[in-house]
Amino acid sequence: MQETSTSSRAWIKPVLAAVVIAAIGLGGYVALSKRETAPAVTFLSIKGDKIAPESLRGKVVMVNFWATSCTTCVAEMPKMVDTYNKFKADGLEFVAVAMSYDPPNYVLNYAETRQLPFKVALDTDGSAAKAYGNVAMTPTTFVIGKDGKILKRYLGEPDFPALHKLLAESLRG
Template sequence: MQAPTPSTSRKSLYLKLLGLAAVIILGVVGTLSMSSSKSAPDVTFTDLQGKQIPLSSLRGKVVMVNFWATSCTTCVKEMPQMVETYERYNARGLDFVAVAMSYDPPNYVLNFTETRKLPFTVALDPQDQLAKAFGDVKLTPTTFLIDKEGKIIKRYVGEPDFAALHQLLETALAG
């Protein structure tokens, strides 16, 4: 085996630096593409009392939109943490809308909301209009985090990592 010559080791160092630069560039491009996320759809929620709440009326707040169902075990399991998250950040500008899926009987949704004392808006989506507007949501739970300008900054399918979600909320609420 031959000992590396100065030109061989220089070439190796150059290739390593080139690879590192490529990784950094890809990371920056990925971060920029995430920060220029798409706008949330222009929808209006109807809460359990029939009140209409346009998503646009929540501009200036960070909003979580959670698609869920009373028959979804993961949804039921995560709901206490969703309540805790809402209560922790609501005073700082977080709003929350839990959207029941169209197949969820309204009386089940109402019963769940009342017995669990859900403190945030619960909306019905009987015609799947909200689910379709958010990219044809089929899986529950699916949660969208929307920034103060109305841009979707994160989509969670399944139960989110709540520690990471809270860090993201801290950043979004500070911005």
């Protein structure tokens, strides 16, 4: 009698193991698919204007951390300008945030001589870079959806065709 009882319960361990594995997998999927909310940072533009988080709500926003001393940043900037010009009519907002070590007069000179068409901000105390996850490497670009969640973080120059596809989909939705 004991033998039958044990063999009839033999299925419990494999089923429990499968349930535990499925729960771990589901937890991992939920954790990975859960998008982070962009930090509520008020940027200070090179013109002295405050760019408040409220002014960016409900919009697709690109936040690009860069420096005038960063060769990759300088090389990608014309493509960033083209990207902004391509999508601004659809509602894209763009804030180019100069790193704390970048001299403000260099940033101002760069923005004026290149006629950057988007908002350029100074992060003189490094608080914006810290709020965005301790950004240290430039360029680092964040794409933020209308819901305020970070859709994508690019370290280095983005894959521009993929970025354009993401922006087109996000601006439509």
